[in-house]
Amino acid sequence: MPVIDFSGVQELEALPEDTYPCIIADVSREVAKEAGKYDYYKVKFTVSDDSSDANGRAVYRNYSTSPKSLWALKQFMIIAGTDPEKFEGEVDVDEEMLELKGADVEVTVAVKTYNDKLVNEVTKVAPPGI
Numbered sequence: 001m002p003v004i005d006f007s008g009v010q011e012l013e014a015l016p017e018d019t020y021p022c023i024i025a026d027v028s029r030e031v032a033k034e035a036g037k038y039d040y041y042k043v044k045f046t047v048s049d050d051s052s053d054a055n056g057r058a059v060y061r062n063y064s065t066s067p068k069s070l071w072a073l074k075q076f077m078i079i080a081g082t083d084p085e086k087f088e089g090e091v092d093v094d095e096e097m098l099e100l101k102g103a104d105v106e107v108t109v110a111v112k113t114y115n116d117k118l119v120n121e122v123t124k125v126a127p128p129g130i
Helices: 070-080 084-088 093-099
Strands: 018-030 040-047 058-064 104-114 117-126
Touching (some): 018 058, 058 117
Antiparallel strands (some): 104 117
């Protein structure tokens, strides 16, 4: 195991509430760990604004495959670039989500308290320039 000096490491503060240009940096399907729960897609957005101190920072949002939440997953996929006509039947969501990696979007970020710490929450995803 390597020895690492953590004495100069600073805590990462939450980004200020704002809308940021981002790319979809990664998408992964997380399998439900309990019976009766639904898989979800974890989407990693990376801020892509060279003129901002936030450039390169990551924020995340999960999209559930629960039947009651599929509207949000579908809406996200269309905003990120999936052809709406693909939703007229069955969709291989794993394949489509992987196709979205690298897509440009705008992400609205809020700040909330979680375990006594300020963290970011993605509240909206929109096409770039809107």
